[in-house]
Amino acid sequence: MEHEQSHRLGKRRRKRCVILIVIVVLIVIVIIAVVLGLTLRQNKSEFESTFLSRCEKFDQYDCKKVWDAFQQAYVNKDPCKVxxxxxxxxxxxxxxxxxxNRMMFWSKTKDVVHGFTEKRDCFVTLEDTLLGSVLDGLTWCGKEGSKDTFTTGCPRTCENNPVDxxxxxxxxxxAxxxxxxxxxxxxGSTTTPFDPTSTFAKVEVTRFKAPKVRSLNVVMVIQKNAxxxxxxxxxxxxxxxxxxxxTYSCKDVPESRIQECGSKPQIACRTCW
Incomplete structure (x- = not known):
C-alpha cells in the first residue's frame, strides 16, 4: 500500500514538473517574440527617424510625403525585385x-570629394542634395507580406535590390x-579612372547634353604612388x-591641394585646380 501511494505521489510530482517546464518554455518563447518584435519596430523607427531628421535640414519639402513616396518603392516587395x-x-x-556650373560628379573619389564639399559650398554632389543626403550610407529593404522597413539581411548581390x-x-x-x-x-589611384562599369560611365555621362552642358572638366586626384x-x-x-x-578638359591635381582648398575658404574655388 505504501509503495503504491509513493508511486502515485512520484507520478504527480513528475506531472507537475512537466507542466512547469512547459510553462517556462512558453514564457521564454513569448519573451523572445516580444523582444524580436520590439527590435524590428525599433530598427524601423530608427531608420525612419534618421530619414526624417536628415530631410528636415532641407527647406521647402514635405518630408512625410517624401518618406511615403520612398516606402512605396520597396515595402512589401521581394528585395530582389525593386x-x-x-x-x-x-x-x-x-x-x-x-x-x-556647380554640379560635381565623382568616381572612386567619394571621401576626397565630400571632404571638400562639406567645407566649401562652391560645388554640389548628389550626396549634398536632399535625397542623396538622406540615404547616404544607409541600407534598407522590404519583404513580401510585411509593411516594415528592414535594415539587416538586405541582399546587394541581386541586380534589382532596393539600394542599388x-x-x-x-x-x-x-545628371x-x-x-x-x-x-x-x-x-589617379586606379589603372582605369574612367571605368566603363561605373555609375559615372554607365548612367551619368550618357545624360550630359549640349547645349545645356557646355563642358566637362575632369579633376584627376593624384595621390602618392598614383x-x-x-x-x-x-x-x-x-x-x-x-x-x-x-568640350572636355582634364587637370592633374594633388590630393593635398584639394585638402588645402577645403580647409582655407579664402582660396577661390576655381583656383583650386
Whole structure:
C-alpha cells in the first residue's frame, strides 16, 4: 500500500514538473517574440527617424510625403525585385534642381570629394542634395507580406535590390539636370579612372547634353604612388562618350591641394585646380 501511494505521489510530482517546464518554455518563447518584435519596430523607427531628421535640414519639402513616396518603392516587395523605375514617384516628390556650373560628379573619389564639399559650398554632389543626403550610407529593404522597413539581411548581390536601384535612379535624375560647366573628380589611384562599369560611365555621362552642358572638366586626384593621370587611355573613351558640343578638359591635381582648398575658404574655388 505504501509503495503504491509513493508511486502515485512520484507520478504527480513528475506531472507537475512537466507542466512547469512547459510553462517556462512558453514564457521564454513569448519573451523572445516580444523582444524580436520590439527590435524590428525599433530598427524601423530608427531608420525612419534618421530619414526624417536628415530631410528636415532641407527647406521647402514635405518630408512625410517624401518618406511615403520612398516606402512605396520597396515595402512589401521581394528585395530582389525593386527595379530602378520603382523610385520614379520619389524623384517626383523631391526633384533635383539644376545648379549650373556647380554640379560635381565623382568616381572612386567619394571621401576626397565630400571632404571638400562639406567645407566649401562652391560645388554640389548628389550626396549634398536632399535625397542623396538622406540615404547616404544607409541600407534598407522590404519583404513580401510585411509593411516594415528592414535594415539587416538586405541582399546587394541581386541586380534589382532596393539600394542599388535607388542610387542608379538618383544618379540618372541628377545628371539629367546638369547644366553649364560640369566638374568630375576621378581617381589617379586606379589603372582605369574612367571605368566603363561605373555609375559615372554607365548612367551619368550618357545624360550630359549640349547645349545645356557646355563642358566637362575632369579633376584627376593624384595621390602618392598614383597609377594614372590625365593621359590615361580610358579618358579617351570618356571624351568619345560625351555628347557632341560638350568640350572636355582634364587637370592633374594633388590630393593635398584639394585638402588645402577645403580647409582655407579664402582660396577661390576655381583656383583650386
Amino acid at each position: 527595379p530602378v523605375e520603382a523610385y520614379d514617384p520619389l524623384i517626383a516628390a523631391a526633384p533635383f534642381k539644376p545648379q549650373c 536601384s535607388f542610387w542608379i535612379r538618383a544618379s540618372a535624375a541628377y 539629367d539636370v546638369a547644366c553649364g560647366d560640369v566638374t568630375a573628380m576621378l581617381s 597609377k594614372s593621370n590625365c593621359k590615361n587611355a580610358s579618358l579617351q573613351k570618356l571624351k568619345n562618350a560625351l555628347h557632341k558640343g560638350i
